[in-house]
Amino acid sequence: QSALTQPPSASGSPGQSVTISCTGTSSDVGGYNYVSWYQQHPGKAPKLIISEVIKRPSGVPDRFSGSKSGNTASLTVSGLQAEDEADYYCCSYAGSNSFVFGIGTKVTVL
Amino acid sequence: EVQLVESGGGVVQPGGSLRLSCAASGFTFGGYWMTWVRQVPGKGLEWVANMTPDGSQTYYVDSVKGRFIISRDNAKNSLYLQMNSLRAEDTAVYYCARHANLFIDGYNYVFDYWGQGTLVTVSS
Numbered sequence: 001q002s003a004l005t006q007p008p009s010a011s012g013s014p015g016q017s018v019t020i021s022c023t024g025t026s027s028d029v030g031g032y033n034y035v036s037w038y039q040q041h042p043g044k045a046p047k048l049i050i051s052e053v054i055k056r057p058s059g060v061p062d063r064f065s066g067s068k069s070g071n072t073a074s075l076t077v078s079g080l081q082a083e084d085e086a087d088y089y090c091c092s093y094a095g096s097n098s099f100v101f102g103i104g105t106k107v108t109v110l
Numbered sequence: 111e112v113q114l115v116e117s118g119g120g121v122v123q124p125g126g127s128l129r130l131s132c133a134a135s136g137f138t139f140g141g142y143w144m145t146w147v148r149q150v151p152g153k154g155l156e157w158v159a160n161m162t163p164d165g166s167q168t169y170y171v172d173s174v175k176g177r178f179i180i181s182r183d184n185a186k187n188s189l190y191l192q193m194n195s196l197r198a199e200d201t202a203v204y205y206c207a208r209h210a211n212l213f214i215d216g217y218n219y220v221f222d223y224w225g226q227g228t229l230v231t232v233s234s
């Protein structure tokens with residue numbers, strides 16, 4: 001499986017919004033509503049922030065939202081805060097109990 | 111509180127073997143799929159392998175098939191990754207992670223808890 005395509009970087013000022021795209025194929029992102037997003041701060045383990053394209057686990061701020069259209073999923077962070085500066089990875093179920101991650105996007109809060 | 115603690119990482123020569131362990135606590139381990147994910151330092155995440163709750167079925171990314179073996183001991187609440195014929199490109203931080211259970215957690219096909227990772231370095 002090939003890694004999902006994400007922009008290497010994104011940025012925004014505090015209070016602004018940033019949207020990260022995640023592009024795959026009909027065999028992964030486009031074929032299933034099982035796209036998840038993970039936030040990773042330096043030296044830390046990834047943390048689940050969005051599941052099944054749009055679901056937000058308990059404790060995750062509602063500033064984080066997900067969507068999908070065709071083979072591309074998106075994560076939007078609204079009202080950017082300093083603590084949102086991190087790496088973000090998308091992940092999709094790819095069939096046959098396998099998964100594929102995106103290459104990651106570094107979000108910088110200006 | 112759910113906790114996953116990996117151990118067993120270290121430096122190994124190319125062609126060598128290493129066994130990673132992941133000790134789980136705070137949940138009914140035998141009721142969950144478990145997975146290994148790796149991350150080359152400074153790079154992205156890669157799903158490596160996963161296993162059904164009863165250990166009867168295993169799945170691997172193509173690059174490790176025939177070299178890595180995922181296993182579990184539900185009596186010991188532990189997950190393992192036996193890594194053989196190691197290559198330089200296997201150098202990474204290896205995380206164990208829990209698959210969420212649709213009927214307990216309300217969502218599916220996601221990794222809801224992660225360990226802190228253990229570093230494996232393959233070098234001569």
